[in-house]
Amino acid sequence: MNSPRDFGPEPSARPVAPLAAVNDFVVKFANVNGSGSASANELFAKSILRMGVPVSPRNIFPSNIQGLPTWYEVRVSEQGWLGRRGGVDLLVQMNPQTWEQDLAEIEPGGYLFYDSSRPIPLSSFRDDIGIIGMPITEICNRTYSDSRQRQLFKNIIYVGALAAMLGIEPAVIEKLFGEQYRGKEKLLDANVKALHLGYDWAKNQGAPCGLRVQRADRVGDRIFLEGNAAAALGCVYGGATVCAWYPITPSSSVAEAFQKYCQKYRVDPDSKKNRYAIVQAEDEIASIGMVVGAGWNGARAFTATSGPGVSLMTEFIGLAYFAEIPVTIIDVQRGGPSTGMPTRTQQADVLACAYASHGDTKHVLLFPEDPAECFEFAATALDLADRLQTPVFLMTDLDIGMNQRLCAPLAWDDSRRYDRGKVMTALELEAGTDFRRYHDVDGDGIPYRTYPGTHPKRGGFFTRGTTRDSGANYSEKGPDYIYNVQRLLKKFDTARGLVPQPLLRESAEKTRTGVLYYGSTSPAMVEAIEELEASGTLLDAMRLRAFPFPESVRQFVLSHDQVFVVEQNRDAQLRSLLVNELSLDPARLIPILHYDGTPITARFIVDAIGEQRRGPNVVPLKEHAA
Amino acid sequence: MTYHAKPKLHHPSLARNAVGLTRRDYEGKVSTLCAGCGHDSISAAIIQACWELDVKPHRVAKLSGIGCSSKTPDYFLRNAHGFNAVHGRMPSVLTGANLANRELLYLGVSGDGDSASIGIGQFVHSIRRGVNMVYIVENNGVYGLTKGQFSATADQGSTSKRGVVNADQPIDLVGLALQLGASYVARGFSGDKQQLVPLIKGAIHHRGAAFIDVISPCVAFNNHAGSTKSYEYVRQHNEAVNRLDVIPCRSEISVEYPEGSVVEVEQHDGSVLRLRKLAAGYDPTDRAAALNLVLAHDSRGEVATGLLFVDSAAHDLHQHLNTTEVPFNRLDAAVLCPGAAALQRINEGLR
Ligand SMILES: Cc1ncc(C[n+]2csc(CCOP(=O)(O)OP(=O)(O)O)c2C)c(N)n1
Ligand code: SF4
Ligand SMILES: [Mg+2]
Numbered sequence: 001m002n003s004p005r006d007f008g009p010e011p012s013a014r015p016v017a018p019l020a021a022v023n024d025f026v027v028k029f030a031n032v033n034g035s036g037s038a039s040a041n042e043l044f045a046k047s048i049l050r051m052g053v054p055v056s057p058r059n060i061f062p063s064n065i066q067g068l069p070t071w072y073e074v075r076v077s078e079q080g081w082l083g084r085r086g087g088v089d090l091l092v093q094m095n096p097q098t099w100e101q102d103l104a105e106i107e108p109g110g111y112l113f114y115d116s117s118r119p120i121p122l123s124s125f126r127d128d129i130g131i132i133g134m135p136i137t138e139i140c141n142r143t144y145s146d147s148r149q150r151q152l153f154k155n156i157i158y159v160g161a162l163a164a165m166l167g168i169e170p171a172v173i174e175k176l177f178g179e180q181y182r183g184k185e186k187l188l189d190a191n192v193k194a195l196h197l198g199y200d201w202a203k204n205q206g207a208p209c210g211l212r213v214q215r216a217d218r219v220g221d222r223i224f225l226e227g228n229a230a231a232a233l234g235c236v237y238g239g240a241t242v243c244a245w246y247p248i249t250p251s252s253s254v255a256e257a258f259q260k261y262c263q264k265y266r267v268d269p270d271s272k273k274n275r276y277a278i279v280q281a282e283d284e285i286a287s288i289g290m291v292v293g294a295g296w297n298g299a300r301a302f303t304a305t306s307g308p309g310v311s312l313m314t315e316f317i318g319l320a321y322f323a324e325i326p327v328t329i330i331d332v333q334r335g336g337p338s339t340g341m342p343t344r345t346q347q348a349d350v351l352a353c354a355y356a357s358h359g360d361t362k363h364v365l366l367f368p369e370d371p372a373e374c375f376e377f378a379a380t381a382l383d384l385a386d387r388l389q390t391p392v393f394l395m396t397d398l399d400i401g402m403n404q405r406l407c408a409p410l411a412w413d414d415s416r417r418y419d420r421g422k423v424m425t426a427l428e429l430e431a432g433t434d435f436r437r438y439h440d441v442d443g444d445g446i447p448y449r450t451y452p453g454t455h456p457k458r459g460g461f462f463t464r465g466t467t468r469d470s471g472a473n474y475s476e477k478g479p480d481y482i483y484n485v486q487r488l489l490k491k492f493d494t495a496r497g498l499v500p501q502p503l504l505r506e507s508a509e510k511t512r513t514g515v516l517y518y519g520s521t522s523p524a525m526v527e528a529i530e531e532l533e534a535s536g537t538l539l540d541a542m543r544l545r546a547f548p549f550p551e552s553v554r555q556f557v558l559s560h561d562q563v564f565v566v567e568q569n570r571d572a573q574l575r576s577l578l579v580n581e582l583s584l585d586p587a588r589l590i591p592i593l594h595y596d597g598t599p600i601t602a603r604f605i606v607d608a609i610g611e612q613r614r615g616p617n618v619v620p621l622k623e624h625a626a
Numbered sequence: 627m628t629y630h631a632k633p634k635l636h637h638p639s640l641a642r643n644a645v646g647l648t649r650r651d652y653e654g655k656v657s658t659l660c661a662g663c664g665h666d667s668i669s670a671a672i673i674q675a676c677w678e679l680d681v682k683p684h685r686v687a688k689l690s691g692i693g694c695s696s697k698t699p700d701y702f703l704r705n706a707h708g709f710n711a712v713h714g715r716m717p718s719v720l721t722g723a724n725l726a727n728r729e730l731l732y733l734g735v736s737g738d739g740d741s742a743s744i745g746i747g748q749f750v751h752s753i754r755r756g757v758n759m760v761y762i763v764e765n766n767g768v769y770g771l772t773k774g775q776f777s778a779t780a781d782q783g784s785t786s787k788r789g790v791v792n793a794d795q796p797i798d799l800v801g802l803a804l805q806l807g808a809s810y811v812a813r814g815f816s817g818d819k820q821q822l823v824p825l826i827k828g829a830i831h832h833r834g835a836a837f838i839d840v841i842s843p844c845v846a847f848n849n850h851a852g853s854t855k856s857y858e859y860v861r862q863h864n865e866a867v868n869r870l871d872v873i874p875c876r877s878e879i880s881v882e883y884p885e886g887s888v889v890e891v892e893q894h895d896g897s898v899l900r901l902r903k904l905a906a907g908y909d910p911t912d913r914a915a916a917l918n919l920v921l922a923h924d925s926r927g928e929v930a931t932g933l934l935f936v937d938s939a940a941h942d943l944h945q946h947l948n949t950t951e952v953p954f955n956r957l958d959a960a961v962l963c964p965g966a967a968a969l970q971r972i973n974e975g976l977r
């Protein structure tokens with residue numbers, strides 16, 4: 001058997017002091033895709049959570065299914081920072097293919113934990129890190145005869161060893177096993193056994209590591225889930241009955257989660273029949289077509305997709321805008337085109353969605369910051385689509401969608417009713433209420449509609465794009481067209497007051513510098529603000545949660561000399577939208593852009609703002625008065 | 627093209643059907659198509675079929691793509707909701723609408739450009755899903771609305787009005803529908819209303835994907851010598867393989883035919899399709915036989931018309947998806963929303 005130090009340099013030779021940290025470090029797992037590591041890594045993250053210490057894990061995976069590298073990065077932060085930190089303090093290296101690149105990421109003084117079953121030449125190590133080799137394969141081969149078990153339990157064994165090294169209580173992990181394998185005693189026992197194999201080994205070896213997990217009480221009642229699952233659940237709660245979709249990373253798990261929740265909550269207990277329909281369409285054009293058809297016919301419907309899908313949907317999106325049909329689209333954004341970076345995150349569909357389609361179109365966008373808002377905004381999107389009779393986009397991204405994130409518990413008020421918008425009923429039609437499909441009766445730009453089949457004589461109309469008058473009769477007359485598209489603008493104005501409003505976080509002292517951000521930038525931004533504040537840079541911060549922008553956004557920009565707009569795309573897309581829609585002076589809006597496909601970090605924001613900031617940090621009020 | 631409302635006064639002698647409506651009540655706006663366009667005859671056949679079957683017009687949803695053919699839903703069933711969608715994508719809109727409310731009758735009207743060219747993917751997939759619908763393609767072999775370009779159903783060797791010869795192989799939507807598992811497949815000719823009306827009626831009574839290809843000459847761009855979709859050509863090459871009578875479930879089967887020449891097919895709703903066989907030995911419940919018949923006629927330059935195939939026990943998309951009987955658009959939060967207590971439990975499982 002190898003000793004942990006057989007193939008590494010002596011720790012005493014390290015030129016850099018070993019890192020020491022309690023509840024504040026980053027562990028990165030380098031694994032091989034398809035090796036069963038995902039659930040073990042999740043177990044590791046969850047066990048730290050159960051010790052009351054916030055974690056934020058992120059999957060970093062290339063577009064492959066099996067045999068290729070995949071990474072899982074866990075940030076442990078008692079302070080509760082959930083953004084990606086950058087850098088790695090402890091690398092769990094289970095994939096020799098990526099040895100070199102992974103080792104290079106370790107912070108000086110950090111640690112490498114690896115499978116030492118096969119000798120690795122001395123020259124492959126760094127001398128400024130601590131090295132812990134564990135003969136994992138050897139232990140597995142000795143313990144298990146079944147090849148599948150040998151593979152799977154490797155993962156549990158390293159979790160056990162890490163628990164010993166970092167001070168994670170094995171009882172916590174055992175409890176998690178108990179929940180996972182309820183009723184499957186054999187599996188439970190086998191996992192507990194593997195855990196202790198690893199744990200005891202590391203305890204006996206005294207594997208030296210300065211990183212510690214210590215019980216705290218910083219998690220509270222928060223929950224831990226992926227944005228895609230949360231959005232799907234929001235669609236269940238929001239009353240969606242039709243889901244039409246076409247598989248595309250990173251959005252597929254929305255439809256899959258919708259299916260899972262519907263099987264649980266949407267089957268009529270008496271008839272055993274489904275109160276939902278999910279169609280995996282032949283492409284995104286058909287997906288959106290089905291959503292349009294269902295919305296037209298009075299059922300709540302949604303599709304989930306990513307950028308390439310939105311591109312295919314744009315003709316229909318324009319029709320739905322002009323024909324005024326409720327549509328909900330969940331866009332889980334990713335990098336680039338179809339052969340772009342499907343497994344990387346970006347906020348790069350903002351303009352494509354805001355102005356999707358031909359003709360004069362613009363659309364409502366919602367920007368959730370985390371899974372809790374994915375849930376809430378999905379239900380809101382379904383309400384808004386009905387209220388406004390228009391397409392509504394839920395703009396999430398891979399970072400929120402496909403990673404488990406600590407967030408507020410999901411909340412639902414049982415007194416909440418679905419807002420089905422202005423739908424004229426058979427009774428109203430029978431009573432002779434004036435019905436003109438595209439007439440602005442209430443002055444808010446929103447007309448009344450009827451569901452097909454409502455009344456034998458009244459309320460029927462022919463749906464088409466714009467060649468019609470306010471009574472839905474065929475018309476190519478200029479004034480009819482203008483009335484119609486002006487009313488659509490008025491409707492968009494109405495939307496400003498109905499969408500989730502921006503949230504303002506004012507600096508402790510008055511400042512002339514502001515920052516605007518949205519969506520998955522949120523956790524990194526919150527951390528950056530504190531860091532900047534600590535170093536004397538004061539910022540008023542506004543988190544945008546929807547487009548069209550309410551008046552408060554313009555006021556915010558006008559009341560600051562300099563406003564940073566932090567986004568995860570190359571072209572400062574939201575900034576363009578702000579300039580275009582609010583007629584703002586572009587010079588006031590300074591783009592801070594992160595777009596390499598990895599989630600933005602607080603470090604990046606702090607550095608970028610530090611470089612760009614002009615003038616003194618604080619403008620004392622008395623100086624102003626003088 | 628004139629555009630004016632028709633006088634609403636009904637002639638007292640106009641007969642009323644079982645739901646108290648006259649034929650006029652099934653009409654729509656005045657057509658804006660060219661005089662003599664085959665599509666208008668198909669609209670008339672739809673009106674006739676719906677009136678004869680006592681269909682309540684407002685319980686029909688009319689959906690179409692883009693084209694002259696796709697404009698026609700405005701010209702019949704004025705009290706029904708209509709949807710002129712995007713080019714080639716009627717099937718997906720119809721599928722979604724059908725999922726939202728299974729109680730209406732879904733009538734999809736499309737053109738050969740709409741369904742065989744740009745929209746062939748949606749045609750294919752809506753049929754293989756078994757969407758419960760009547761899908762009519764008004765097939766003239768050209769793009770009428772964009773002024774006479776060949777569509778994908780134009781026969782190889784046929785000439786356009788400008789003298790261009792079509793070199794590409796045609797797509798036969800009937801053959802395709804048969805292969806895709808359509809459970810009711812028919813071909814008609816807009817110039818033969820006697821045959822067409824019962825074909826539409828049979829499709830309305832059918833549960834599942836009912837497809838009717840109707841040859842419908844375009845007098846403006848495809849009615850010249852050298853065209854295989856002209857009135858002249860189809861009249862000469864049309865071979866009706868059977869004549870259909872549709873007997874709704876409540877009527878007695880009284881018509882008598884000579885022994886051996888009739889096939890009766892009972893549909894799921896109890897209605898009976900009675901087929902007078904014209905082609906000897908042809909069995910419309912045999913999918914392979916139907917395909918053979920279509921191919922054999924094709925190779926002779928003939929058009930086989932009539933009810934080519936029917937599977938009266940077919941299942942539709944709602945059955946495949948096991949959806950509730952109550953239309954989705956009538957379900958409310960009380961049955962759709964799992965509620966705060968369930969969410970509480972979900973939260974607990976996520977810690
Ligand atoms: C995306 C798109 N491309 C092109 C068109 C132009 N266009 C309108 S109708 C039509 C062809 C219609 O042909 P068909 O479906 O055979 O109908 P017909 O007019 O012959 O009845 C085309 C190409 C369009 N409306 N949309
Ligand atoms: S162009 Fe052809 S298809 Fe269009 S209306 Fe005229 S005859 Fe009919
Ligand atoms: Mg045509």
